[in-house]
Amino acid sequence: xxxxxxxxxxxxxxxxxxxxxxxxxxxxxxxxxxxxxxxxxxxxxxxxxxxxxxxxxxxxxxxxxxxxxxxxxxxxxxxxxxxxxxxxxxxxxxxxxxxxxxxxxxxxxxxxxxxxxxxxxxxxxxxxxxxxxxxxxxxxxxxxxxxxxxxxxxxxxxxxxxxxxxxxxxxxxxxxxxxxxxxxxxxxxxxxxxxxxxxxxxxxxxxxxxxxxxxxxxxxxxxxxxxxxxxxxxxxxxxxxxxxxxxxxxxxxxxxxxxxxxxxxxxxxxxxxxxxxxxxxxxxxxxxxxxxxxxxxxxxxxxxxxxxxxxxxxxxxxxxxxxxxxxxxxxxxxxxxxxxxxxxxxxxxxxxxxxxxxxxxxxxxxxxxxxxxxxxxxxxxxxxxxxxxxxxxxxxxxxxxxxxxxxxxxxxxxxxxxxxxxxxxxxxxxxxxxxxxxxxxxxxxxxxxxxxxxxxxxxxxxxxxxxxxxxxxxxxxxx
Numbered sequence: 351x352x353x354x355x356x357x358x359x360x361x362x363x364x365x366x367x368x369x370x371x372x373x374x375x376x377x378x379x380x381x382x383x384x385x386x387x388x389x390x391x392x393x394x395x396x397x398x399x400x401x402x403x404x405x406x407x408x409x410x411x412x413x414x415x416x417x418x419x420x421x422x423x424x425x426x427x428x429x430x431x432x433x434x435x436x437x438x439x440x441x442x443x444x445x446x447x448x449x450x451x452x453x454x455x456x457x458x459x460x461x462x463x464x465x466x467x468x469x470x471x472x473x474x475x476x477x478x479x480x481x482x483x484x485x486x487x488x489x490x491x492x493x494x495x496x497x498x499x500x501x502x503x504x505x506x507x508x509x510x511x512x513x514x515x516x517x518x519x520x521x522x523x524x525x526x527x528x529x530x531x532x533x534x535x536x537x538x539x540x541x542x543x544x545x546x547x548x549x550x551x552x553x554x555x556x557x558x559x560x561x562x563x564x565x566x567x568x569x570x571x572x573x574x575x576x577x578x579x580x581x582x583x584x585x586x587x588x589x590x591x592x593x594x595x596x597x598x599x600x601x602x603x604x605x606x607x608x609x610x611x612x613x614x615x616x617x618x619x620x621x622x623x624x625x626x627x628x629x630x631x632x633x634x635x636x637x638x639x640x641x642x643x644x645x646x647x648x649x650x651x652x653x654x655x656x657x658x659x660x661x662x663x664x665x666x667x668x669x670x671x672x673x674x675x676x677x678x679x680x681x682x683x684x685x686x687x688x689x690x691x692x693x694x695x696x697x698x699x700x701x702x703x704x705x706x707x708x709x710x711x712x713x714x715x716x717x718x719x720x721x722x723x724x725x726x727x728x729x730x731x732x733x734x735x736x737x738x739x740x741x742x743x744x745x746x747x748x749x750x751x752x753x754x755x756x757x758x759x760x761x762x763x764x765x766x767x768x769x770x771x772x773x774x775x776x777x778x779x780x781x782x783x784x785x786x787x788x789x790x791x792x793x794x795x796x797x798x799x800x801x802x803x804x805x806x807x808x809x810x811x812x813x814x815x816x817x818x819x820x821x822x823x824x825x826x827x828x829x
Contacts, residue, residue, distance in 0.1 A: 376485035386480040389589035390599055392577030393557035394566070396584060398600065399474035400554050404547065406467045411540050413460035417696065418533060420445045420453050420780050425726070426742040426795075429783075431529035438537055447750040450777035454694035457780075458618030461698025464514050465614045465629065469606035471507060473599070481583055503546050506539025518629065518697050520646075527737070553582070571595040617699040630699050640762035643693070643701040646781065649766040652739075654787055658732040663771050665755075669725075669793030672718040678771045681757060684709045689752035695781035706775045708756040711748045715793045724748050728795035729774055729785045738782040742795070743774070752777050755788060 376382045423430035424442045432438075446452065481500070488494055510532065517528050524531060561577075574596060576589040594602075616623030617630035624630075649659075665681065667674045688707045694700035715724035726745045733739035747753055753776045757764065764770040769786030776784060 380480075380483040381485040383480070383583075383586065384588045385483075387586045387588060387590040389574060389576040389586065389592045390594065390596055391477055391480070392585045393553065393580060393582050394561045394577060395596055395599065396474065396477040396582075397554040397557040399470055399477060399603075400550070401558065402470050403467065403474055406463055406470070407540075407543060410460060410464055410467070411536065413456045413463075414532075414536055415441060416456045417453075417460055417780075419443060420456070420778070421783065422742065422744055425744060426728070428728075428737075428740055429742050431527050431737065432533050435533070438533075444744055444746060445778065447747055447753070447777040447779075450691055450752065452778040453780055454618065454692050454700045454778075457694055457696060458615075458698055458700060461514070461518060462611065462615050462618055464511065465518070466607045466611050468511060468515075468610065469603045471511060473603045475504065478584065480586075484583060499542055499545055502538060502542035506535060506542055509535045510539050520697065567597045567600070569595055569597060571598060614698075618694075620700070620702050627699075640760035641765035641768050643704060644699055645767050646695055646697075649787070652733045652736060654732055654766070659766065659771050659787060663732075663789070665772060665788065666790040667714050667717055667793075668791070669715060669718040669720050669727075674717050678757070681709055681755070681772065685713065686757075687751070687754060689754055689775065689777070691752060691775055691777055693781050693784065705760050706754055706756040707758045708754040708772065708775075710751060711743075711753045711755060711774070711776075711791070712751070714755060714791060715748060718793060720793050725794040728790075728792040729788055730790040730792070731785050732787040732789050738785070741774075741783040741785050743776060743779075743783070747776050747779065748793070750777055755791070 379385060419442050421429050421431075422445050423432065423435075424439060427433065482504075487497070513524060513528060513532050513535065516523060517532070522528060571592050571594055574592040574594075577585050579585050579587065610629070612623075612626050613628040614630070616625065616627030663678065665676045665678075667676065686707050687710050688705060690703040690705050692701050692703050711727060712724050715721070715727070724745065725748070727743050727748050728740065729743060730740045743753075754774070755772050756769070756775045757772055759768060764773060769788070772788045773786040774784050774788060
């Protein structure tokens with residue numbers, strides 16, 4: 351006679367081995383609905399955080415796209431840190447020079463808002479964390495797709511915010527270029543974000559209308575109750591007594607965002623708030639005096655030697671088949687012009703308007719016969735390493751009368767760290783494209799707009815391919 355199996359014991363296979371069986375319920379821990387007992391969790395609070403992120407992340411994405419466009423990445427390979435972007439650069443346009451504070455505004459908003467939204471992002475993740483542990487982990491194909499989209503959404507958000515904060519602090523501990531990683535990461539995240547919004551917008555609108563804002567914000571902790579159970583899986587089936595009201599939760603998150611605003615915004619706004627910008631990169635202030643405003647990289651940090659910028663320094667100006675070699679004294683003998691422009695960097699910091707003086711780029715182009723409508727220019731530096739030791743500028747940037755090869759700032763000679771003997775300064779230009787320690791200007795270099803027309807006007811058949819004009823590809827930057 352066969353022995354019968356005991357109740358609760360897994361059935362045996364033909365070989366006598368016990369066949370594994372799935373647990374009848376979720377294992378102990380966060381996969382059980384009763385594990386998450388906060389009475390605050392529910393569709394309404396989650397939707398409030400979601401609404402704030404919907405507006406904030408949209409602004410972040412738009413200002414991020416503008417930041418990318420400001421580098422004129424479609425102008426020449428040397429300006430492009432993402433050469434395989436393909437259709438992702440569909441929106442690119444010629445970056446303007448008006449208003450002169452445009453890049454300072456867009457990048458300041460991008461960085462400051464990104465930091466301010468961190469408490470809201472963390473609160474939103476807290477409010478939906480039960481969904482990340484839902485059981486069983488796989489119920490259907492649609493649920494698998496939803497969990498993959500959530501992985502891309504949450505992972506993309508954390509990746510973008512973390513790399514952004516590390517960039518603000520100049521901590522480049524991630525592999526590869528920040529520009530490349532942040533650019534592609536942004537597109538992955540915004541794709542998942544758009545899909546999430548498309549599926550959840552109706553639910554969010556319904557949840558926001560389910561409770562009165564004024565009544566909810568007047569409810570103290572003692573009278574706070576859990577939301578009615580629904581199919582979102584966010585409401586605890588066994589809520590604990592409240593220790594905080596929803597008003598308190600929103601106030602705590604708001605206070606965290608306000609605190610981050612106070613310690614971040616000053617690096618972009620300037621004035622008295624600059625002293626409160628505790629999250630701005632520090633140790634980069636050269637002191638007081640005319641040259642006492644922020645820098646990113648010192649001359650020593652990028653390998654500038656005394657011989658590179660000493661009495662033997664020369665500026666080579668090329669274009670239209672001609673070449674001029676000028677000493678600094680000869681540059682000072684040319685008509686000098688002034689412009690009040692800030693330095694603004696990708697990390698979000700910017701300076702007040704500094705008063706620069708030097709020679710207009712358009713007048714340097716005229717020295718080699720490119721008058722009237724000079725083309726773009728390829729700017730090269732004495733800096734030996736770094737992706738931004740050179741930059742291509744568009745023709746509209748060259749033609750702006752405020753675009754200078756600056757020799758002095760705030761009435762004083764440029765310091766070594768600010769680009770002595772000469773640096774470029776262009777309105778609305780990212781700091782790293784205001785090249786320092788300039789040694790060569792090639793007007794009408796390959797890839798520069800207007801190059802062919804300018805060369806033909808000067809009697810040449812087309813743009814000249816000057817020796818040594820290949821774009822660098824090593825990492826690093828100086829501004």
